[in-house]
Amino acid sequence: MCALNTVPFVLRNFEKKQNDYSGVAQVATAVWPEEPTTASELALDDKHRKPDRIHGRVVAELNGQIIAFGVYGKLETSPRSREFFFNALVHPDHQCQGIGKAIYSYIIGALSQYKPSVLTTDTRENQTDAVRFLKMRGFEIVQRRPVLRLNVKSFDSARISSGKVHDKRQKITVSTLSELMLDVPDWKHRCWDLDWEIVQDIPSPDAPARSTFESYALHFDNSDFTPQSWFIALQGDEWVGMSIIDTNPSTPDVFYTSVTGVRRGFRRRGIAMALKLHGIEHVRALGGQFIETDNDENSPMLNLNLTLGFERGPAILEFRKTFSAADP
Numbered sequence: 403m404c405a406l407n408t409v410p411f412v413l414r415n416f417e418k419k420q421n422d423y424s425g426v427a428q429v430a431t432a433v434w435p436e437e438p439t440t441a442s443e444l445a446l447d448d449k450h451r452k453p454d455r456i457h458g459r460v461v462a463e464l465n466g467q468i469i470a471f472g473v474y475g476k477l478e479t480s481p482r483s484r485e486f487f488f489n490a491l492v493h494p495d496h497q498c499q500g501i502g503k504a505i506y507s508y509i510i511g512a513l514s515q516y517k518p519s520v521l522t523t524d525t526r527e528n529q530t531d532a533v534r535f536l537k538m539r540g541f542e543i544v545q546r547r548p549v550l551r552l553n554v555k556s557f558d559s560a561r562i563s564s565g566k567v568h569d570k571r572q573k574i575t576v577s578t579l580s581e582l583m584l585d586v587p588d589w590k591h592r593c594w595d596l597d598w599e600i601v602q603d604i605p606s607p608d609a610p611a612r613s614t615f616e617s618y619a620l621h622f623d624n625s626d627f628t629p630q631s632w633f634i635a636l637q638g639d640e641w642v643g644m645s646i647i648d649t650n651p652s653t654p655d656v657f658y659t660s661v662t663g664v665r666r667g668f669r670r671r672g673i674a675m676a677l678k679l680h681g682i683e684h685v686r687a688l689g690g691q692f693i694e695t696d697n698d699e700n701s702p703m704l705n706l707n708l709t710l711g712f713e714r715g716p717a718i719l720e721f722r723k724t725f726s727a728a729d730p
């Protein structure tokens with residue numbers, strides 16, 4: 403529980419300048435050391451955001467030093483109209499001093515002109531003050547996703563019995579997308595189709611909406627698109643599963659699995675397990691130490707990852723607050 407001891411902080415709008423990017427990145431990294439943020443990543447995100455998107459940041463300063471910030475914007479992917487997100491991050495040295503509350507009020511004020519119907523945010527379950535803060539303001543948990551981490555250097559593939567990995571009689575092969583791109587002219591459409599079948603079954607508080615081919619294909623133009631770390635399972639010419647390993651330049655030792663999925667008619671044949679084993683070998687070959695991911699607490703994937711030996715960390719909690727017509 404906070405014993406409020408306020409300090410003379412000042413709230414002001416974020417400015418797209420090096421000093422503010424660095425201050426915000428430092429606070430974010432102090433709050434989430436497991437996911438470091440850099441000033442250049444933030445600046446790049448801002449550069450790539452369409453100018454007509456509703457998006458804002460506010461910073462709290464103490465003696466000219468950024469000690470907290472808030473970020474908010476419209477959730478463009480939401481199936482609900484007027485759904486917004488926000489995050490308030492206060493440096494651990496300055497928590498419990500009324501700063502988060504002031505940032506939240508500022509954001510509610512800034513959003514009021516858009517008449518939000520829903521506000522979402524997230525935190526991790528070990529941030530108990532943040533969980534209390536959100537619950538006190540009427541937010542409810544809509545999804546819990548344990549964060550999982552595997553040390554690939556100590557991973558022993560012998561722990562997975564061969565019965566759990568697809569066997570040769572099924573004639574399943576695994577290729578990288580970089581190999582397939584050379585021979586399969588419609589590879590972009592194949593990725594898009596496979597992704598859609600998978601995404602529909604990823605446990606989520608909302609039914610997914612299919613992205614247009616054009617917006618999905620933007621992935622392939624990103625500088626961080628690495629087709630050599632997209633693993634595709636095939637039966638003959640048919641693409642039946644995929645698993646993607648992502649990198650984060652701020653954490654060169656840590657790799658991430660973003661999506662793993664198998665077409666409905668091919669599940670429970672050890673295909674996902676085989677794809678994950680390819681990913682682990684790939685990260686090991688690159689000299690990485692860890693693979694991280696997060697899965698809904700009721701998902702089959704969580705089971706699969708625990709079987710592989712991933713260790714469970716604090717869950718990410720997705721929160722949502724629905725406003726009545728009279729709010730905010």
Ligand SMILES: CC(C)(COP(=O)(O)OP(=O)(O)OC[C@H]1O[C@@H](n2cnc3c(N)ncnc32)[C@H](O)[C@@H]1OP(=O)(O)O)[C@@H](O)C(=O)NCCC(=O)NCCS
Pocket residue numbers: 565566600601603604605660661662663664665668669670671672673674675676697701702703705706709
């Ligand atoms: C999760 C998913 C990828 C599993 O693919 P799969 O090829 O069927 O998985 P495998 O056959 O390799 O299963 C390996 C092990 O994982 C676990 N597992 C897989 N599916 C499971 C299920 N439905 N329920 C419980 N455990 C399951 C089991 O331990 C299984 O071993 P077993 O069959 O010997 O019991 C597949 O269900 C899927 O595509 N789901 C939708 C996408 C998704 O949610 N992806 C995760 C988020 S990105």
